[in-house]
Amino acid sequence: MKKLIALLVALMMVLVNVAALAETTTLKAGTSPDFPPFESMDDAGAVVGFDADLAAAIAKIIGVEIVFEPTSFDSIVTGVQTGLYDLGISGFYITEERLANVDFTVPYLEDSQSCIVKVDSAITDNASLMGKKIGSQSGTIGLESAEASTDESNVFPYTKALDAVMDLKGGKLDAVITDTPVAKAILAELNDPTITISTTVSFGVEYYGIALPKGNDELKAKLDEAITTLIADGTIDQLVQKWNIYGTADEAAE
Numbered sequence: 001m002k003k004l005i006a007l008l009v010a011l012m013m014v015l016v017n018v019a020a021l022a023e024t025t026t027l028k029a030g031t032s033p034d035f036p037p038f039e040s041m042d043d044a045g046a047v048v049g050f051d052a053d054l055a056a057a058i059a060k061i062i063g064v065e066i067v068f069e070p071t072s073f074d075s076i077v078t079g080v081q082t083g084l085y086d087l088g089i090s091g092f093y094i095t096e097e098r099l100a101n102v103d104f105t106v107p108y109l110e111d112s113q114s115c116i117v118k119v120d121s122a123i124t125d126n127a128s129l130m131g132k133k134i135g136s137q138s139g140t141i142g143l144e145s146a147e148a149s150t151d152e153s154n155v156f157p158y159t160k161a162l163d164a165v166m167d168l169k170g171g172k173l174d175a176v177i178t179d180t181p182v183a184k185a186i187l188a189e190l191n192d193p194t195i196t197i198s199t200t201v202s203f204g205v206e207y208y209g210i211a212l213p214k215g216n217d218e219l220k221a222k223l224d225e226a227i228t229t230l231i232a233d234g235t236i237d238q239l240v241q242k243w244n245i246y247g248t249a250d251e252a253a254e
């Protein structure tokens with residue numbers, strides 16, 4: 001009998017360990033797949049884009065599986081904080097404000113935001129945004145930039161950047177602020193000669209990182225090391241090309 005109990009206890013311990021392992025080998029990543037070229041949903045319902053490829057490359061290095069859980073962008077930070085997600089991979093800029101609630105990996109990319117306007121727009125510089133109706137996605141730095149650029153009653157939050165651009169086309173908005181790679185992708189998709197990226201409105205440089213729960217130093221160290229490797233071995237550069245993050249050579253030459 002004693003032997004049997006010892007055996008059962010041993011078996012239980014093995015099962016507990018297996019469960020713990022299973023838990024740590026799958027990381028749930030909150031994402032808002034409305035943001036091509038970083039993340040969007042393909043016809044089969046899979047999350048695709050720069051961030052999806054990056055996640056797959058990181059997962060391979062650290063020996064885990066990263067599964068995407070689609071949600072709205074403005075709920076991801078809270079989801080990471082409360083443990084609903086292990087990670088937030090959603091074209092996140094690393095900001096002081098967010099760092100109060102979550103940690104971030106080392107940056108994996110840098111860019112800045114752009115302002116989409118009508119081609120005949122009276123918006124000629126950052127100062128002329130004052131009093132203009134500006135739309136941006138809820139919970140984004142674009143929305144914060146809108147708040148800093150015009151008066152409160154003229155700031156319009158949207159579920160997706162694309163919806164805001166549709167309202168710009170329709171004349172309900174004067175400007176839309178979003179990440180430059182996303183602005184370029186939207187313009188390329190809509191192919192509408194009446195809207196363009198303002199060349200005279202500009203915003204500061206921003207860095208993309210993966211959000212993770214505060215204090216999970218072991219996970220952060222692994223992710224940081226993986227990202228550093230992927231920068232050094234040229235994988236990130238390849239993904240930049242694949243997803244046309246900085247625009248085509250022609251666009252850059254313009």
Ligand code: ARG
Binds near residue numbers: 073090091
């Ligand atoms: N980079 C911007 C930010 O950090 C926008 C990110 C929006 N991401 C998304 N998947 N919709 O606020």
